[in-house]
Amino acid sequence: MLLIPQFPLQRVGEELERLRASAPLVHCLTNEVVQSVTANVLLALGVSPAMIVADEEVAEFATIADALLINVGTLYPARLMAMQKAVTAANAAGTPWVLDPVAAGVLAYRTAALHDLLKQKPAVIRGNASEIMCLAGEDAGGKGVDSTAHSGMAVAAAQRLARQTGAIVAVTGEVDYVSDGEVTWAIPWGHTLMTRVVGTGCALSAVTAAFVAGAGDRLAAVAAACAVMAIAGERAESACDGPGTFLPAFLDALYIMQPAMLRAVEE
Amino acid sequence: MLLIPQFPLQRVGEELERLRASAPLVHCLTNEVVQSVTANVLLALGVSPAMIVADEEVAEFATIADALLINVGTLYPARLMAMQKAVTAANAAGTPWVLDPVAAGVLAYRTAALHDLLKQKPAVIRGNASEIMCLAGEDAGGKGVDSTAHSGMAVAAAQRLARQTGAIVAVTGEVDYVSDGEVTWAIPWGHTLMTRVVGTGCALSAVTAAFVAGAGDRLAAVAAACAVMAIAGERAESACDGPGTFLPAFLDALYIMQPAMLRAVEE
Amino acid sequence: MLLIPQFPLQRVGEELERLRASAPLVHCLTNEVVQSVTANVLLALGVSPAMIVADEEVAEFATIADALLINVGTLYPARLMAMQKAVTAANAAGTPWVLDPVAAGVLAYRTAALHDLLKQKPAVIRGNASEIMCLAGEDAGGKGVDSTAHSGMAVAAAQRLARQTGAIVAVTGEVDYVSDGEVTWAIPWGHTLMTRVVGTGCALSAVTAAFVAGAGDRLAAVAAACAVMAIAGERAESACDGPGTFLPAFLDALYIMQPAMLRAVEE
Numbered sequence: 001m002l003l004i005p006q007f008p009l010q011r012v013g014e015e016l017e018r019l020r021a022s023a024p025l026v027h028c029l030t031n032e033v034v035q036s037v038t039a040n041v042l043l044a045l046g047v048s049p050a051m052i053v054a055d056e057e058v059a060e061f062a063t064i065a066d067a068l069l070i071n072v073g074t075l076y077p078a079r080l081m082a083m084q085k086a087v088t089a090a091n092a093a094g095t096p097w098v099l100d101p102v103a104a105g106v107l108a109y110r111t112a113a114l115h116d117l118l119k120q121k122p123a124v125i126r127g128n129a130s131e132i133m134c135l136a137g138e139d140a141g142g143k144g145v146d147s148t149a150h151s152g153m154a155v156a157a158a159q160r161l162a163r164q165t166g167a168i169v170a171v172t173g174e175v176d177y178v179s180d181g182e183v184t185w186a187i188p189w190g191h192t193l194m195t196r197v198v199g200t201g202c203a204l205s206a207v208t209a210a211f212v213a214g215a216g217d218r219l220a221a222v223a224a225a226c227a228v229m230a231i232a233g234e235r236a237e238s239a240c241d242g243p244g245t246f247l248p249a250f251l252d253a254l255y256i257m258q259p260a261m262l263r264a265v266e267e
Numbered sequence: 268m269l270l271i272p273q274f275p276l277q278r279v280g281e282e283l284e285r286l287r288a289s290a291p292l293v294h295c296l297t298n299e300v301v302q303s304v305t306a307n308v309l310l311a312l313g314v315s316p317a318m319i320v321a322d323e324e325v326a327e328f329a330t331i332a333d334a335l336l337i338n339v340g341t342l343y344p345a346r347l348m349a350m351q352k353a354v355t356a357a358n359a360a361g362t363p364w365v366l367d368p369v370a371a372g373v374l375a376y377r378t379a380a381l382h383d384l385l386k387q388k389p390a391v392i393r394g395n396a397s398e399i400m401c402l403a404g405e406d407a408g409g410k411g412v413d414s415t416a417h418s419g420m421a422v423a424a425a426q427r428l429a430r431q432t433g434a435i436v437a438v439t440g441e442v443d444y445v446s447d448g449e450v451t452w453a454i455p456w457g458h459t460l461m462t463r464v465v466g467t468g469c470a471l472s473a474v475t476a477a478f479v480a481g482a483g484d485r486l487a488a489v490a491a492a493c494a495v496m497a498i499a500g501e502r503a504e505s506a507c508d509g510p511g512t513f514l515p516a517f518l519d520a521l522y523i524m525q526p527a528m529l530r531a532v533e534e
Numbered sequence: 535m536l537l538i539p540q541f542p543l544q545r546v547g548e549e550l551e552r553l554r555a556s557a558p559l560v561h562c563l564t565n566e567v568v569q570s571v572t573a574n575v576l577l578a579l580g581v582s583p584a585m586i587v588a589d590e591e592v593a594e595f596a597t598i599a600d601a602l603l604i605n606v607g608t609l610y611p612a613r614l615m616a617m618q619k620a621v622t623a624a625n626a627a628g629t630p631w632v633l634d635p636v637a638a639g640v641l642a643y644r645t646a647a648l649h650d651l652l653k654q655k656p657a658v659i660r661g662n663a664s665e666i667m668c669l670a671g672e673d674a675g676g677k678g679v680d681s682t683a684h685s686g687m688a689v690a691a692a693q694r695l696a697r698q699t700g701a702i703v704a705v706t707g708e709v710d711y712v713s714d715g716e717v718t719w720a721i722p723w724g725h726t727l728m729t730r731v732v733g734t735g736c737a738l739s740a741v742t743a744a745f746v747a748g749a750g751d752r753l754a755a756v757a758a759a760c761a762v763m764a765i766a767g768e769r770a771e772s773a774c775d776g777p778g779t780f781l782p783a784f785l786d787a788l789y790i791m792q793p794a795m796l797r798a799v800e801e
Binding site for chain 2: 565566567568570571607608609610611637640641642643644729730731732733774775776777778779781782
Binding site: 031032033034036037073074075076077103106107108109110195196197198199240241242243244245247248 | 566569570573574577578583584585586587588589590591594595598612781782783784785786787788789790
């Protein structure tokens with residue numbers, strides 16, 4: 001594997017400053033398990049979440065929102081139909097949307113649905129190694145909703161998937177990698193305690209949607225989303241005793257994170 | 268705007284004492300995002316929550332429960348049908364019900380559903396300024412699920428909506444106002460960190476349902492519900508570092524709040 | 535009532551050690567209110583949760599998972615059909631499944647559904663006194679989702695239900711009792727603050743499924759699941775100020791619990 005450069009902290013700060021100033025409205029069609037933590041992560045960052053799920057409402061709302069998240073964690077036909085309508089409306093309105101392909105490759109129904117959604121031109125795809133490798137056409141052998149492969153093993157798949165789809169692709173794990181198919185950044189921060197709290201990955205996809213809303217440079221926006229969550233994870237870890245006290249500390253860290261502070265840290 | 272008197276702390280204490288003694292059972296038909304925090308807020312206050320959602324069960328349960336909450340945050344046809352059945356059964360049984368009109372006016376489908384529900388005589392309507400102004404027939408321009416108007420701007424709309432519907436109307440924000448169309452109270456406590464945690468408004472509607480169960484004076488019951496939540500918010504704010512540590516502190520504050528303590532505080 | 539022996543702490547430690555080493559994948563078809571806390575409890579223990587809910591996916595996933603949880607808290611027809619498919623597939627694959635009969639006896643629809651599910655041979659049934667007495671054919675008069683009877687009053691019903699169904703039956707409350715119809719254990723630890731946080735009982739059923747996965751002695755596995763949750767509850771209570779700070783402390787206690795520590799405590 002080639003050496004992949006680290007995304008600069010100064011640019012994380014610039015993107016965070018832009019996010020805080022714009023306070024986007026993010027339409028989340030996400031899974032049943034993580035709706036609450038997703039909303040709390042967005043609110044901590046000053047973003048407005050809206051979980052609008054009805055077939056009757058998603059198209060109207062996709063034109064109001066600044067970005068759309070599609071997460072297939074607890075997929076079923078009625079919700080899938082609403083997702084397809086929301087995506088069509090978002091594309092018509094020029095609203096960027098993010099795809100979180102939870103457990104791609106593990107189950108046939110969602111894998112087929114994901115391949116259909118892929119054709120609808122997501123602005124971003126954010127998944128773990130197994131999921132990204134599956135969407136790129138490799139067999140990665142995921143087990144349940146967790147990846148059995150390391151993110152580093154999926155860098156080439158992420159780059160290929162980005163070129164195939166035109167999306168920015170983020171493959172997340174111990175190190176996160178973000179690519180547009182040409183340029184690839186590494187985001188090395190984070191803490192393993194994040195894997196012991198449900199929804200941190202799903203919430204990252206929502207945060208990615210928030211950063212991509214109105215972004216001039218989508219690759220930088222996605223890398224900054226990964227960096228903000230990873231850095232908050234590191235800070236929370238030093239203020240907690242386990243996964244229970246991690247989550248409150250993590251939300252606080254997102255809330256108090258200062259762009260100026262991030263720029264100052266950079267060597 | 269006329270000067271609106273503050274609801275007396277002594278009466279908050281009396282209503283809280285009544286709530287703690289009666290420990291009502293509250294049937295919640297609420298949105299997908301906030302079910303967990305709603306249940307935890309009710310449990311912290313000693314109230315029994317029950318989230319019964321099936322078409323097949325709601326009518327039977329509405330006659331067992333002491334109050335019913337209807338929140339349209341994540342509305343879709345099957346859930347709306349269950350809500351209508353629950354409301355009809357609650358009315359037949361004399362069980363009071365509370366309407367939380369999330370995002371009224373923003374989307375056509377739910378706005379139509381809300382105007383239908385309004386005809387079914389809710390005991391209480393609890394919303395933000397945009398939502399209350401919409402139900403009262405004014406265009407308030409809400410964005411997403413958050414109000415773009417201040418609660419003070421909606422006092423006249425709340426009073427008119429109360430007279431139109433016979434419900435107690437609570438419009439909540441930095442200051443909460445509660446009116447039966449004749450008498451109006453202000454509830455000035457609270458903290459802005461509450462807007463950075465998902466579900467505090469939705470949970471307030473559930474708490475309102477709990478206070479209204481078996482209440483002799485429904486106006487006082489609703490004002491007390493607003494006051495208890497706002498005072499707990501103030502106390503939690505002084506014990507937390509951000510929105511993450513706010514929520515645990517808020518639940519603790521609800522749990523330990525003493526009626527006698529509230530009466531003693533009053534000047 | 536006969537004197538019922540306490541389940542030995544040493545065996546709790548042995549079962550916990552086995553759980554940590556095997557890190558099972560638990561398929562949860564549980565209620566809308568508790569999905570997040572259920573996932574976080576399992577993750578804190580090192581177990582992989584997966585909430586797969588679609589009719590189209592449950593049968594395929596039931597053969598991948600190491601155990602299955604069925605909880606009827608927010609039952610409706612589409613979810614019930616998915617549950618029945620998942621149970622059929624789990625039985626065909628030899629995957630053990632746990633039944634949590636929330637509010638059995640309170641509402642006709644779910645009570646009928648539960649009697650149907652009972653015929654499908656759950657490996658474990660975990661409920662409160664009212665629920666277990668209802669399934670065993672006694673009228674226990676539950677109110678809402680909380681039991682009105684003490685767990686000690688339901689020991690005979692639990693033993694009879696175990697003999698009738700071939701399942702291990704756990705009736706939980708201030709003291710938990712676990713029986714296979716012949717041998718019965720008491721689990722005396724725990725703290726009443728657990729009843730002020732939504733989902734601790736539902737999460738226990740999920741933890742029971744995790745312990746039963748690959749267990750040599752299912753009675754011991756279920757007793758250990760109850761003991762681990764109760765002991766974590768006691769420890770969390772000493773580190774918290776109320777139900778809000780209880781939950782983070784409880785998850786931390788599950789995360790740091792050491793099998794060796796438990797074995798050493800035993801007198």
